[in-house]
Amino acid sequence: xxxxxxxxxxxLTLALTASSFVHVQSADKKVSAKDAGSxxxxxxxxxxxxxxxxxxxxxxxxxxxxxxxxPACLLxxxxxxxxxxxxxxxxxxxxxxxxxVCIYDSSKTEKDKILTIARGSEAKVTFDRVEDxxxxxxxxxxxxxxxxxxxxx
Numbered sequence: 001x002x003x004x005x006x007x008x009x010x011x012l013t014l015a016l017t018a019s020s021f022v023h024v025q026s027a028d029k030k031v032s033a034k035d036a037g038s039x040x041x042x043x044x045x046x047x048x049x050x051x052x053x054x055x056x057x058x059x060x061x062x063x064x065x066x067x068x069x070x071p072a073c074l075l076x077x078x079x080x081x082x083x084x085x086x087x088x089x090x091x092x093x094x095x096x097x098x099x100x101v102c103i104y105d106s107s108k109t110e111k112d113k114i115l116t117i118a119r120g121s122e123a124k125v126t127f128d129r130v131e132d133x134x135x136x137x138x139x140x141x142x143x144x145x146x147x148x149x150x151x152x153x
Contacts, residue, residue, distance in 0.1 A: 062145040064102075068098075087103070099144030100127075
C-alpha cells in the first residue's frame with residue numbers, strides 16, 4: 001500500500017472513531033505523546049446541533065479559505081460560523097488547504113449570508129470551491145470535502 005493511501009485509510013479510520021471532531025493535518029503543531037506518530041491533529045467542532053432546526057431543510061456548505069493561514073484567524077472564522085443563526089455545526093482545517101464546512105438550516109439562513117458572516121471584517125479573506133448541497137441529517141463526524149486535497153495532490 002503506498003504512503004498516500006495508508007494516510008488516507010488511517011485518516012478515515014481515525015475520523016470514524018472520533019466523535020464530533022474534524023481532522024486536520026499538521027506538520028508544525030506539537031502533538032501529544034498519545035498522538036505521537038500520527039500526522040493528524042483534531043480540532044473540535046460545534047458542541048452539538050442547535051435546537052429548533054428544520055431537519056428537512058438541512059444543507060452542507062464546503063469551501064476553501066483563501067487570504068489567511070493564521071490558526072487564530074481560522075478559529076475565529078469557525079467561531080463566527082458556530083454562533084450564526086441557523087448553523088448547526090461548523091469545522092475548519094488548520095492546515096492547507098484550509099477547508100471549511102458547516103451544516104445549516106436553509107429555512108433560517110443562506111449560503112451567501114453564512115460566507116459574509118464567516119468573513120467578518122477580514123477583507124482579504126475569500127472563499128474558493130464553494131459547494132452547497134442538501135443533506136438529510138447532521139453527520140456525527142464533520143470533515144471538509146477538501147480535507148484530502150493536500151494528500152491526493
